[in-house]
Amino acid sequence: MLAAEPGVTRILTGGTDVMVQMRAGLAAPALVVDVKHLTGLRAITPEAGGYRIGAAVPGAVMGEHAGLRALWPGAVEGVELIGSTQVQGRATMAGNLCNGSPAADAVPGLVAADAVVRIMGVDGARDCPVIDIPAGPGRTTLAKGDIVTSIFLPARPARSGDAYLRFTPRSEMDIAVVSAAVSLTLGADGAVTAARVALGAVAPTVLLVDEAAQAIIGTRLDDAALAALAAACSAACRPIDDKRGTVAFRTQVAGVLARRAASIARDRAHSAGDAA
Numbered sequence: 001m002l003a004a005e006p007g008v009t010r011i012l013t014g015g016t017d018v019m020v021q022m023r024a025g026l027a028a029p030a031l032v033v034d035v036k037h038l039t040g041l042r043a044i045t046p047e048a049g050g051y052r053i054g055a056a057v058p059g060a061v062m063g064e065h066a067g068l069r070a071l072w073p074g075a076v077e078g079v080e081l082i083g084s085t086q087v088q089g090r091a092t093m094a095g096n097l098c099n100g101s102p103a104a105d106a107v108p109g110l111v112a113a114d115a116v117v118r119i120m121g122v123d124g125a126r127d128c129p130v131i132d133i134p135a136g137p138g139r140t141t142l143a144k145g146d147i148v149t150s151i152f153l154p155a156r157p158a159r160s161g162d163a164y165l166r167f168t169p170r171s172e173m174d175i176a177v178v179s180a181a182v183s184l185t186l187g188a189d190g191a192v193t194a195a196r197v198a199l200g201a202v203a204p205t206v207l208l209v210d211e212a213a214q215a216i217i218g219t220r221l222d223d224a225a226l227a228a229l230a231a232a233c234s235a236a237c238r239p240i241d242d243k244r245g246t247v248a249f250r251t252q253v254a255g256v257l258a259r260r261a262a263s264i265a266r267d268r269a270h271s272a273g274d275a276a
Contacts, residue, residue, distance in 0.1 A: 003144055009030065010029040010033075011147055012032055013056040013094060014056070014091045035056065041054040041150075042054050042056045042057055044068060050153050050155045050156075051065075051068050051072075051153050054150050055147070056092055057092060057093070062080075063076060063088070071155075071156065074109045074112065074164040075113050075162065078105045078107075079105070093110070097148070097151070099138075100136070102202075102203060102205055105164075107130065108179050108180065108206050111131045111181065111196070111198040112182060112208075113154070114154060114196060115151055116129055117151055118150045118152065121143060121146040122145045125149075127152075131198075131208055137204060156183075156185065160186075160269050163181070163265040165179065165180055167253050177244050178257060179200035179201055180260075180261045181198045181199075181200075182197050183265060184266065184269060192216050196208065197232075197233065199237065199258065202250050203239065207237075211232040211236065212236070214232075215232050234255040239251060
């Protein structure tokens with residue numbers, strides 16, 4: 001149906017973006033397909049030490065899943081910042097990704113987690129890293145007829161942790177002016193052995209900042225390492241000036257948030273190691 005429709009199409013999982021866009025006149029789809037009742041799209045399933053999250057799983061359900069929260073707390077935190085309590089009952093991680101916003105709260109945590117999207121298209125199923133889905137504000141790399149059916153958050157080594165932070169003028173019901181997500185793993189000596197750092201709302205798409213990760217790998221996240229991390233994040237920024245924040249502000253705050261998120265991720269990694 002989606003592939004055959006010559007006009008604009010939309011997929012409905014939660015609808016918290018689609019319905020707003022339609023009511024505001026920003027989208028006038030010729031066809032809307034509700035997929036949330038398809039088998040598996042509302043399930044969280046253990047897989048290979050990680051979790052496969054159906055595209056129609058609401059944020060509220062993710063927030064109540066103890067296993068998912070324990071494995072990827074930062075990724076869940078990002079989803080839980082989408083909208084209000086009422087919105088959480090409908091909004092989905094997949095929908096937040098497919099909306100194509102550079103400020104999407106769910107996406108930096110997924111990129112830091114190296115999460116993978118499963119897509120069903122007219123030629124069958126395929127997997128794609130989350131970072132390759134956004135193509136710019138309001139745009140994705142998904143083809144006509146493609147449906148995201150799930151997102152896979154992988155297993156992770158012991159002594160691992162992640163965190164997501166954002167800056168907004170209001171604490172709730174707002175979108176990120178700047179955001180940062182960090183995922184890392186510690187060795188037995190407490191030094192960082194692996195890391196991924198992602199920034200949101202500072203470029204047309206979420207950024208994976210390899211230089212920031214390299215700045216902390218091999219360190220115990222002392223002040224010098226955290227300063228290098230912050231500097232690498234600020235250097236990677238390509239933001240715009242708008243009514244919500246200036247280029248200078250976003251560039252500085254990106255480094256500050258990344259530094260704080262790394263410290264939280266480190267503490268969580270230590271806690272995970274102690275629990276093991």
